[in-house]
Amino acid sequence: FYERGILQQMTHGERRMVMPTWPVRFDGVPTKVESAPLLGEHTTEVLSDWLGLDAAAVAQLRQDGIV
16 A cells, blocks of 8 residues: 555654545645644744734743643
Protein backbone atom coordinates (compact mmCIF):
# COMPACT_ATOMS: atom_id res chain seq x y z
CA PHE A 1 0.00 0.00 0.00
CA TYR A 2 2.91 2.35 0.65
CA GLU A 3 4.42 1.78 -2.80
CA ARG A 4 1.08 2.53 -4.47
CA GLY A 5 0.67 5.69 -2.42
CA ILE A 6 -2.47 4.48 -0.69
CA LEU A 7 -0.97 4.83 2.79
CA GLN A 8 1.49 7.44 3.99
CA GLN A 9 3.40 7.86 7.25
CA MET A 10 3.20 11.26 8.87
CA THR A 11 4.21 12.91 12.11
CA HIS A 12 1.80 14.90 14.25
CA GLY A 13 3.51 16.54 17.19
CA GLU A 14 5.73 13.81 18.63
CA ARG A 15 3.71 10.90 17.25
CA ARG A 16 4.13 9.02 13.98
CA MET A 17 1.04 7.52 12.39
CA VAL A 18 -0.17 5.94 9.17
CA MET A 19 -2.88 7.77 7.25
CA PRO A 20 -4.75 6.93 4.05
CA THR A 21 -4.07 9.38 1.25
CA TRP A 22 -6.60 11.20 -0.90
CA PRO A 23 -8.60 8.61 -2.91
CA VAL A 24 -8.72 10.72 -6.08
CA ARG A 25 -5.58 10.49 -8.20
CA PHE A 26 -4.47 12.77 -11.03
CA ASP A 27 -1.87 11.42 -13.42
CA GLY A 28 1.59 12.62 -12.44
CA VAL A 29 0.46 14.54 -9.36
CA PRO A 30 1.58 12.99 -6.07
CA THR A 31 -0.81 13.06 -3.13
CA LYS A 32 0.37 14.25 0.27
CA VAL A 33 -1.29 14.08 3.66
CA GLU A 34 -0.47 16.88 6.08
CA SER A 35 -1.27 16.99 9.76
CA ALA A 36 -3.65 19.42 11.39
CA PRO A 37 -2.17 22.18 13.54
CA LEU A 38 -1.38 21.34 17.14
CA LEU A 39 -3.66 22.74 19.81
CA GLY A 40 -2.66 26.36 20.38
CA GLU A 41 -0.12 26.40 17.55
CA HIS A 42 -1.54 29.60 16.03
CA THR A 43 -2.83 31.30 19.20
CA THR A 44 -0.36 34.18 19.07
CA GLU A 45 -1.13 34.86 15.41
CA VAL A 46 -4.88 34.86 16.04
CA LEU A 47 -4.61 37.17 19.04
CA SER A 48 -2.30 39.62 17.30
CA ASP A 49 -3.40 39.51 13.64
CA TRP A 50 -7.13 38.92 14.04
CA LEU A 51 -7.83 40.62 17.37
CA GLY A 52 -5.17 43.32 17.14
CA LEU A 53 -3.51 42.61 20.50
CA ASP A 54 0.08 43.76 20.89
CA ALA A 55 2.89 41.53 22.20
CA ALA A 56 2.53 42.87 25.76
CA ALA A 57 -1.19 42.02 25.86
CA VAL A 58 -0.56 38.52 24.54
CA ALA A 59 2.23 38.03 27.09
CA GLN A 60 -0.11 39.16 29.88
CA LEU A 61 -2.78 36.67 28.76
CA ARG A 62 -0.16 33.91 28.86
CA GLN A 63 1.12 35.03 32.28
CA ASP A 64 -2.43 35.05 33.67
CA GLY A 65 -2.98 31.50 32.36
CA ILE A 66 -5.76 32.56 30.01
CA VAL A 67 -3.99 31.18 26.95
